[in-house]
Amino acid sequence: MFIQPWDAALDATEWQTWIAAGHDFGTLGVNGLPGCPPAVVPTHFTTDGSDLLIHLARPNPVWASIERDPHVTFTVIGDYAFIPGPWRAQPDSPPADGVPTSYYAAVQFTCRATVVDDPESKAELLRRQLAHFQPDGDHAPVAVDQPPYGRMLPGIRGLRLEVTEVMAKFKYDDHKPVEHRTAVADRLTRRGNGLDAPTADQQRRRLDRIGPWRAGSDRA
Numbered sequence: 001m002f003i004q005p006w007d008a009a010l011d012a013t014e015w016q017t018w019i020a021a022g023h024d025f026g027t028l029g030v031n032g033l034p035g036c037p038p039a040v041v042p043t044h045f046t047t048d049g050s051d052l053l054i055h056l057a058r059p060n061p062v063w064a065s066i067e068r069d070p071h072v073t074f075t076v077i078g079d080y081a082f083i084p085g086p087w088r089a090q091p092d093s094p095p096a097d098g099v100p101t102s103y104y105a106a107v108q109f110t111c112r113a114t115v116v117d118d119p120e121s122k123a124e125l126l127r128r129q130l131a132h133f134q135p136d137g138d139h140a141p142v143a144v145d146q147p148p149y150g151r152m153l154p155g156i157r158g159l160r161l162e163v164t165e166v167m168a169k170f171k172y173d174d175h176k177p178v179e180h181r182t183a184v185a186d187r188l189t190r191r192g193n194g195l196d197a198p199t200a201d202q203q204r205r206r207l208d209r210i211g212p213w214r215a216g217s218d219r220a
Contacts, residue, residue: 001108001167006175006213008168010206015107015168019047019076023107024132026076028054028159030065030113039065045074045161046132052109052161053125055116063115063157070113074161080104081199087184088173103172103199110165116158119144125158172203175213182207 009015028041039062045054052074056062066072081103089098116122126142126149142149173181181203188200 001106001169003167003169004171004175007171009170010209012166014170015166018078018105018168019107023076023078023105026074028062029073029075030062031069031071033065033068036065044129044133046129048128048160050163052111052163053128053158054161055122055125055129055156055158058155058157060157066113066115066159072111072113072161074109074111075106076108077104077106079195079198079202081188081194081196083173083184087187088176088180101171101173103203104169105171105202106169108167108169109161109163110167111161111163114160114162116160119153122153122156122158123149125160170202170206172199172206174206174210178207178212 024046025042025044028043030039030041032038041056041060041062043054043056045052047053054074083101083103085098085100086095087098088101089095116125123142123144130139130142140146140148144150144153173184185200185203185207188196188203
């Protein structure tokens with residue numbers, strides 16, 4: 001993932017907070033078998049410390065690829081919107097001369113995958129996922145010897161993804177003047193399509209933290 005200096009995360013806390021704010025669905029990317037393309041699988045995930053936890057159906061074709069090469073990526077994308085060219089035109093140029101772009105937040109994890117096949121370990125993985133997605137506990141116990149989950153466990157395999165590298169990108173025109181970024185955020189709010197509102201929120205949040213962009217500033 002290519003990241004311009006002005007699109008980089010301000011610090012690890014920024015992307016960690018963004019993930020924790022409900023961005024818990026992403027795509028698992030695995031290397032293909034010889035002669036085959038890479039495979040990408042959309043799925044929910046939860047965390048256990050710095051590890052990511054997911055489960056997939058046993059018939060999923062990615063297992064052979066993961067067992068051959070456990071190095072995978074997991075990518076989460078959100079708060080995105082298309083920004084029309086006229087919104088980005090220079091003040092002294094015709095609106096049609098503006099160049100459109102995409103705004104988005106993305107976090108890409110490079111991981112080493114471990115397959116979880118032990119029944120009790122799979123049950124514990126599901127318990128962690130349900131604690132995240134159904135925190136009210138309105139579900140049956142997840143136990144190897146009890147229905148409904150006990151009889152379903154053989155049909156799934158778990159994955160523990162040990163994160164070895166994180167790349168985070170928040171692409172919201174932070175290198176543009178404050179007035180430009182404020183105007184685009186206001187236009188997104190007025191347009192109100194799709195994820196326009198959270199995209200505008202991200203742009204305003206970054207604007208509040210960064211202010212005017214200064215070339216050469218240290219934001220690592």
